[in-house]
Amino acid sequence: GDSVTQMEGPVTLSEEAFLTINCTYTATGYPSLFWYVQYPGEGLQLLLKATKADDKGSNKGFEATYRKETTSFHLEKGSVQVSDSAVYFCALIFLGGNQFYFGTGTSLTVIP
């Protein structure tokens, strides 16, 4: 079935370190791909998205490229800040579909 697999956490990095959170997907069609972020005690916020192969989504210094050949959508940031500490969720949805399929989330802690 359709699913999303994320790298297991938690991830702990020093401020200004490079971040990669891996995400791969299994899908019967060609989904749109998303990264959501959840800060402690809050709901989900859309971080970035890509709707077709080779698209790159970017926001707040985060980037992810839709790789159809490897069915991946890895999240990267060149220099993390303490304020980036949160849980990150990779998700997919099909065009016209009604439900997101989420990964299990990756917790990131950035220490000064």
Added chain:
Amino acid sequence: ETGVTQSPTHLIKTRGQQVTLRCSSQSGHNTVSWYQQALGQGPQFIFQYYREEENGRGNFPPRFSGLQFPNYSSELNVNALELDDSALYLCASSSTTSGGLAYNEQFFGPGTRLTVL
């Protein structure tokens, strides 16, 4: 523009009781989806409402039911609560055209934290 709001913020119930959670969709949105997020897990799709009718359902039993009102707000009802129903319940709003084409971007509310004792 008003975002998605949910009430209450927190709720404590005992096993066997019933609960109603509420969601107001973002201005201009006509579709509401509900998700259950267990501790340490990603959100799981419960169901979606469009035009006051259920428009898709995930793998949840019938004791999870919902309503959508003419102003597009929504309720999630859970009967015969079980301990495993303890979770964060998220509501998300989005737009669907009159032709049934859904715009995929869903905007999430802050959630209701339900604890079942």
